[in-house]
Amino acid sequence: MTLGYLLGAAISDPDPRHGAELYEAFPVVRRTYDEVQAWTGIPAERILTGDFAADNDHERFAFAGIRLATLAFGIHDLLADREVHPGAVGGISLGGLISSCLAGALGRRDLFELLVQEGRTPARDTTPQGAAIAFIPADEDHTQYYADPDVHLGGDFGLLVDGSRRLLMLSGTRAALDRVAAQAAPGVVSVIENQSLAVHSPLRQYASDFMAPHVAALPLSDPKLPLCSFLEQKTLTTADEVRDLFVRNKTHTMSLVHVVNELRAQGTRLAFVLGPSLPEGAIRFPFPVVHIKTPEQLTQAMTAMYEYGVGMPSTV
Known part of the structure; x- marks a missing residue:
């Protein structure tokens, strides 16, 4: 082993x-x-x-x-x-x-x-960018959270320990990330403060x-x-x-x-x-x-x- x-x-x-x-x-x-x-x-x-x-x-x-x-x-x-x-x-x-x-x-x-x-x-250019953490219900289609052309799937960490949610990182323009967070259920998407780079996108x-x-x-x-x-x-x-x-x-x-x-x-x-x-x-x-x-x-x-x-x- x-x-x-x-x-x-x-x-x-x-x-x-x-x-x-x-x-x-x-x-x-x-x-x-x-x-x-x-x-x-x-x-x-x-x-x-x-x-x-x-x-x-x-x-x-x-x-x-x-x-x-x-x-x-x-x-x-x-x-x-x-x-x-x-x-x-x-x-x-x-x-x-x-x-x-x-x-x-x-x-x-x-x-x-x-x-x-x-x-x-x-x-880079001055358009504000960043990243967000998303806790997506495991039975939900997570692609909808990065369907916006200004939002990208930056990272996939897999399921949480209890299997209830999938942990993702979203990257994109700050305005688009704010929109995704506002449209999601409370606590599902959180924009990371003090992160100004749209990493892995x-x-x-x-x-x-x-x-x-x-x-x-x-x-x-x-x-x-x-x-x-x-x-x-x-x-x-x-x-x-x-x-x-x-x-x-x-x-x-x-x-x-x-x-x-x-x-x-x-x-x-x-x-x-x-x-x-x-x-x-x-x-x-x-x-x-x-x-x-x-x-x-x-x-x-x-x-x-x-x-x-x-x-x-x-x-x-």
């Missing part, structure tokens, strides 16, 4: 010092932060606290990604230090790009340099175009571990397939459903979520999941590994 690593998107984290307990408790995690500091020029303390005065939304978004990726790699290294290694990896959005590194398809420094470059994306084509030459130059190689895509349910096996993931990341729907189903197909019977990138206890998974953000959760993860008899393949 396989241990899978699962990574989410660069979502808001209510803890401004996410990863601080692990950083303070384990030298191996501190070494990871020191490496990222050397690559990006951002002090480790600022990565931990989120103390970064961004000049624009693209800088803010890129810094959030740097924070998420640093903690994810630190947790990976902490587990590897205990001879724990995944048999398959996957994630959505930035989590999928981090997973590409964990699978051996891209060096970490290359990913962080890419994130720094993303912070330099020029401003065609409205991000300008950012994808800006990053295209940098993505084309990435020194990618074939993954050494099963790498589960979030764009369709498949395992990526070649450098060209991984590059396509990077190319389409900003403009196409991210699907957690694709990732977990493919992890399941790869034999995953237990998964660790590295960092605060997916909501705890909210989403239904086809296998047990342990979130790791604190030393206590690390202990829970180690216990679960033995409880479920999950094997530990050799590292990349």
Whole structure:
């Protein structure tokens, strides 16, 4: 049976010092932060606290990604230090790009340099954009919520734990999202405040175009571990397939459903979520999941590994 690593998107984290307990408790995690500091020029303390005065939304978004990726790699290294290694990896959005590194398809420094470059994306047009979270009744046709040409399905997280609703992310112009929220039943659609980017939608084509030459130059190689895509349910096996993931990341729907189903197909019977990138206890998974953000959760993860008899393949 396989241990899978699962990574989410660069979502808001209510803890401004996410990863601080692990950083303070384990030298191996501190070494990871020191490496990222050397690559990006951002002090480790600022990565931990989120103390970064961004000049624009693209800088803010890129810094959030740097924070998420640093903690994810630190947790990976902490587990590897205990001879724990995944048999398959996957994630959505930035989590999928981090997973590409964990699978051996891209060096970490290359990913962080890419994130720094993303912070330099020029401003788009001034039409207000954003994203919304939608809790759609499971027996309802969810396509009606993005039938408006200015609204797009940005993300599909699957069913909630009780199976009653499907969790979606909608992206589009702010005016269109406000209309959808107003027309829906109370509490079904909530526009995310302070989110001004229509992530994972065609409205991000300008950012994808800006990053295209940098993505084309990435020194990618074939993954050494099963790498589960979030764009369709498949395992990526070649450098060209991984590059396509990077190319389409900003403009196409991210699907957690694709990732977990493919992890399941790869034999995953237990998964660790590295960092605060997916909501705890909210989403239904086809296998047990342990979130790791604190030393206590690390202990829970180690216990679960033995409880479920999950094997530990050799590292990349």
